[in-house]
């Protein structure tokens with residue numbers, strides 16, 4: 001051995017390579033990570049490397065070989081423990097560890113009690129790199145020579161490490177745009193940035209929110225409560241409780257914007273079924289209704305509707321504040337005897353729904369495991385909407401009544417792919433493939449809603465239900481403005497147009513009621529919670545929420561977007577410009593200013609409630625502050 005001349009830094013190299021290979025093998029053997037193409041595989045294999053280069057590379061700052069080696073062993077041991085903990089956790093929960101889950105003692109307790117199922121005899125292999133490293137240290141004595149590490153070597157090393165990190169992030173960004181700002185799913189994060197970096201990221205997100213939470217004491221609620229009470233819209237006596245006891249079926253329609261309703265595309269009707277509802281005697285169609293979501297997209301829409309609060313300006317509140325105390329619509333309905341559930345055929349960890357739904361007190365999540373999904377009945381992101389509705393209604397027949405089911409569709413999702421057999425109209429003919437295909441998937445979505453109605457009738461669930469349907473957020477982003485201007489026959493899409501294009505349809509369908517008409521009141525998703533609860537006769541006067549009943553005479557025509565834009569019946573504020581609503585002409589900022597200020601106040605109150613987890617200090621039964629809340 002002595003005769004071999006080992007290159008300098010062999011030990012460091014061995015540490016990196018051993019842990020890298022071990023991690024890559026672990027990805028393939030211990031986690032079920034869906035790989036769709038060669039690029040995803042490449043990113044997966046590459047992703048531990050950038051983290052390891054930094055973590056182990058710090059050893060280059062220690063001049064004493066002893067300290068250097070001890071540091072390397074320490075890091076490899078620590079990373080092995082982290083990886084193994086994830087493997088064990090995954091065997092039980094099918095998910096990666098996230099800090100708040102770790103602190104929920106019952107989770108860890110459950111793990112402890114089933115330790116025999118979780119631990120395998122060969123698990124020592126997860127520490128194999130530590131062993132290799134120690135052996136290498138014994139057999140490669142060259143490293144014992146005391147050499148100071150040259151500065152330029154160190155610099156070159158970190159330049160390479162940085163380059164690999166950027167390569168990794170760049171590739172991940174093309175595979176999954178807005179990966180870090182939106183943070184969809186733990187699996188997707190691990191797939192793209194690796195387990196170790198994922199934990200750093202998770203740690204950063206959690207510590208930021210814990211700090212804000214720790215500093216809050218509930219006193220902030222006094223001011224917010226005053227505002228909420230002062231701005232409450234009185235209930236419409238005639239509508240309050242008119243449909244008490246009915247099942248509530250809320251359908252969140254993926255990416256459905258209002259511009260397709262009662263519109264055609266090259267002579268083809270896009271939404272025949274929804275169009276018929278706009279004239280139906282049992283349906284309220286809200287034609288000036290807006291989404292209020294931010295980066296959390298679908299999950300933000302769910303959040304706004306459940307809580308009548310805004311999502312956050314950064315990231316997805318489902319992820320960042322999944323463990324907060326909320327007073328959701330589901331909780332209110334649950335307290336009033338409803339069986340509450342969400343139906344959506346996707347992994348339960350997507351958008352952190354599994355955790356968030358616990359916090360929202362939703363009784364059951366019918367996730368992908370409740371559905372039969374195969375190659376024939378899925379496309380794009382998963383189960384097609386028609387089989388989704390068919391299977392969902394089947395599941396509803398088993399539910400105790402009254403129930404509150406919130407269904408989330410999937411087929412009309414970017415990139416709007418659809419098999420030929422499901423294409424009921426041709427593509428549009430603009431320069432944007434996205435917009436061209438959008439009409440086809442919207443047409444399919446429309447058909448699926450028709451199927452939903454038919455199935456409900458067939459299963460005897462229709463008559464005794466209220467069906468509320470709305471678009472979750474835009475489907476066509478501003479990247480497709482050119483194609484949109486062609487479709488809408490406009491010279492260009494201005495900030496004013498873009499704001500109005502955030503309109504999504506809302507339908508409140510009440511079978512057999514004779515209640516229905518087109519309502520042009522300007523309103524938003526935040527108003528749904530009180531509207532629905534009031535129809536069922538459930539009081540919301542003590543609720544800490546920012547919405548207003550759509551049937552109230554005091555409902556104000558003012559809808560605030562998450563980014564501070566707003567629309568009223570007279571004004572549009574967008575791109576830091578104040579527009580007259582009817583003409584689209586620029587008008588004096590003074591007209592918009594009072595609304596700009598109020599929008600800021602409401603967004604700020606909502607953020608305060610979420611960041612401080614303030615609802616843990618609030619008793620919605622009495623409307624009192626809870627002093628010394630222990631949480």
Ligand code: GP9
Nearest residue numbers: 296297298299346350408
């Ligand atoms: C995922 C689905 C889509 O389960 O709800 O989320 P989105 O990308 O639209 O936010």
Ligand code: MN
Nearest residue numbers: 254255298472
């Ligand atoms: Mn969505």
